Amino acid sequence: MSGVRSLVKDTAIYGLSSIIGRFLNWCLVPMYTNIFPSSEYGQVTYIYSIVALVLIILTYGMETGFFRFANHDRWTDPMAVYTTALISLATSSALFILITCGFAGGIADALECPGHPSYITMMGIAVAIDAFTALPFSYLRFRKRPVRFATLKLINIALNIGLNLFFLLMCPWLMRVAPGSVDWFYNPNFGIGYIFLANLISSAVTLLMLYPELTGFRYRFVGKLWREMIVYSFPLLVIGIAGIMNQTIDKLLYPWLAPDKATAMADLGIYGANYKIAIIMVMFIQAFRFAYEPFIFAQNKEKGDDKIKAYSDAMKYFLIFGLLIFLGVMFYLNIIKYFIAPAYFSGLKVVPVIMIAELLFGIFFNLSLWYKLTDRTVWGTWFSLLGLGVTVLLNILLVPRMNYMGCALAALGCYLVMTVASYLVGRAKYPIPYDLRSMLLYTVVAAALYGISLIAVTPWEIADYTIRTILLVVYISFIIRREKIILPFKK
Secondary structure, eight states: OHHHHHHHHHHHHHHHHHHHHHHHHHTHHHHHHHHSOHHHHHHHHHHHHHHHHHHHHHHTTHHHHHHHHHTOTTOOOHHHHHHHHHHHHHHHHHHHHHHHHHTHHHHHHHTTOTTOHHHHHHHHHHHHHHHHHHHHHHHHHHTTOHHHHHHHHHHHHHHHHHHHHIIIIIHHHHHHHOGGGTTTTOOGGGTTHHHHHHHHHHHHHHHHHTHHHHSSSOOOOOHHHHHHHHHHHHHHHHHHHHHHHHHHHHHHHHHHHOSOGGGHHHHHHHHHHHHHHTHHHHHHHHHHHHHHHHHHHHHTTSOSSHHHHHHHHHHHHHHHHHHHHHHHHHHTHHHHGGGSOGGGGGGGGGHHHHHHHHHHHHHHHHHTHHHHHTTOTHHHHHHHHHHHHHHHHHHHHHHHHHTHHHHHHHHHHHHHHHHHHHHHHHHHHSOOOOOHHHHHHHHHHHHHHHHHHHHOOOSOHHHHHHHHHHHHHHHHHHHHHHTTOOOTTOO
16 A cells, blocks of 8 residues: 555655646636637647657657566666656657657648748757657656656646737736837737747756756767667557647647638637647556556565555546546536636537546556567557547547537547556556556546536526535545545544
8 A cells, every 4th residue: 555655645746846837827818719710729739730740750669668677677777767768759859859850831821830840840840859768758757856857847837828828818908018028029810929039948948957867967879778778668659649638639620620620720729729628638648657666566576465566556546536527627617617608618518528538548548568578569559540430530539510519529439448458458468456446436427427517407506606616525525434544633
C-alpha cells in the first residue's frame, strides 16, 4: 500500500503543473472564442491537431524507452541511456526544423493556411523544441524531482498565457490609446498567429531553463544501446501515432466528412471548444501518467505479490477519482459552460460522451502496463491500430449523419474497443487480479447518481445545484465507507 501512497503523492505533485497549467490554458478558451469567429478557432484546432501528431513522431517513444533502459539490469549507467537518447532527439529535432522551414509555404497550403507560412515556421520550431525537452522532463521524473518538474512546467504555461494576454488583449488596447508604443512590432492582421508566436517563445524559454539538465556530465552515444532503445521504442511510436490519431483524427477528417462543407471549419471550432470542457478528465489522466510510468517500472524490481496488489489498487483508485471528476463536471456543467462563448453552446451535448471516452482511455493506459513490463510493446501497436480502425470507420459512418456528435461517439467506441481488447489479452499474458466487483459497483453507483441528476430537475436552479451537490457527497461518502478510508480529521 505504501507504493500506492507514493504514487498518489507524486500524482498530486505532477498534477500541480498538469492540472493547474491546463486549467490556466483552459481559461484562454473564452478569450479565443470571444475574439475569433468559430471558423478561425476551427483553424487553430486543426493546426494543433497536426502538432499533437508531429510531437509523438518526433519523440518516437524515447520517454518510455528511457525509463525502461535506465532501470534495466543490463545497462547499469542511467546517464549513458540519457545522453544517448538526448543526442538522438537533438539530431531528429534539428532535421525537422530544417525541413519545416524549407517547405513552410507548401505545408501552409496543405494545412488550410494559405498565405501564412510563418504559422508553420513558428509551430515547426516550437514542436521540435518540445520534442527535445520531453526527455529532460522525463529525466526529472526518473530522478524523482517532481517539484522542479512542476515549477518548470508552470513557468512555461504562465509565460505562454501571459504572452497570449499581451498580444491578444493588451496590444489591441494600446493600438487604440497609444499606437506609437506597439505599432513598430504589432500587426492586428496577424490574428491567430500570435497564439503560435506565444507558444514558440514559451518553448524556447523552457529550453533555456532546462540548461542544468543538459550540462554537467559527459555525453556518450552508445550505438548498441541506441539500437536496442529504437527496437523497444518503435512499437511505442506506432502506439503513440495510433493513439494520438485516435484523439485527433476526428478533427482532421471532419472538414472532409462534414455534412455542410461551407460551415465545416466553424462547426469544428464549436466541437473543439466544447472538447476543451472535457480537458478536466485529460488533466487527471496526464498527471496520473507522469507518476505511473516511473512507479510501475520501479515496482517491477520488487519481489512478491505486493507489486501485483499495487497495480490492482492503482487501477481501482484511478477509476474512483475518474468517476468523481465525471460527476463533478456533469453536475456543474451549467456553470462550467461559461468558459466558452455562448455562440459555442450548441456543442455542449458532446461533453459527457467525451468525458466517458477519456475515462476509458485512462483505464486503457492502466491496462497497458502488462506489455510494457514484459517487453511486448508490439501488443500496444495492435490495440492502437485496432482503435484507429474503429475511429476512422465510425467517423465515416456517423459524421455525415450526426455532424460532430459522430466524432464524439467515434472516440467513445474507439476507447471502449481498445480497453476490452487490452484487458482480455492481458488476462492471458500477464494476469492481474483487478477488483472488478468493486470497480463495477462504483461505476453503477456513479451512473445511477448521474441518471438521478438528469431526472431531478426543478424550476429553480439553486435547488438543482443543491440536489447535485448532495448526490456528489453521496458518492464520496459511499467510497469512503466502502474503502474504509480514514479521514485525517477523524479520530
